[in-house]
Amino acid sequence: DVKVTQSSRYLVKRTGEKVFLECVQDMDHENMFWYRQDPGLGLRLIYFSYDVKMKEKGDIPEGYSVSREKKERFSLILESASTNQTSMYLCASSSIRTVNQPQHFGDGTRLSIL
């Protein structure tokens, strides 16, 4: 089974702090994704990466950056955390070896910005 592991389940940070969310997958997937999940809004794509050192903006990239130095690891960075970034953050990965493959998700990081 695919395993996507997010480093923290819960995180509390202060406004203005730089925040790092880490994600690791063990299935050698090419694609990795960061979403935020808010009530009534569904999952919204922040950034995705289809290869090491490659990144693409999603629908809501403002206030975030990402890093993919190794294939298995994809980091989300909040450059200067703000209260409107309080949310559930989900990491996902998928393979490109065959078309139409599902994304596999981690269990999420619930981030609170005070």
Add this chain to the structure above:
Amino acid sequence: GESVGLHLPTLSVQEGDNSIINCAYSNSASDYFIWYKQESGKGPQFIIDIRSNMDKRQGQRVTVLLNKTVKHLSLQIAATQPGDSAVYFCAALYNYGQNFVFGPGTRLSVLP
């Protein structure tokens, strides 16, 4: 832009009854759809998928129906059990990459 929506934010069913959860999508070019289940405190879990060249696909106790004419898909759960209580949401793959558009979800509650 692309959108995916669900008709009901909540659904309550009696244990043992069948459940039907609906979803509509906007992009007629979407060719791949997935249903996910998200239990409290966990990430979304893949349930079943369907490609646009199919109308119906069955899994264990679950069936997905796709109506491309009206851009609608549904998830049917047979003999709903307490362990089926969760948020269910659909996702549609849109045609410029590996990215999905996700619906907001329906919370299924199973009543004893």
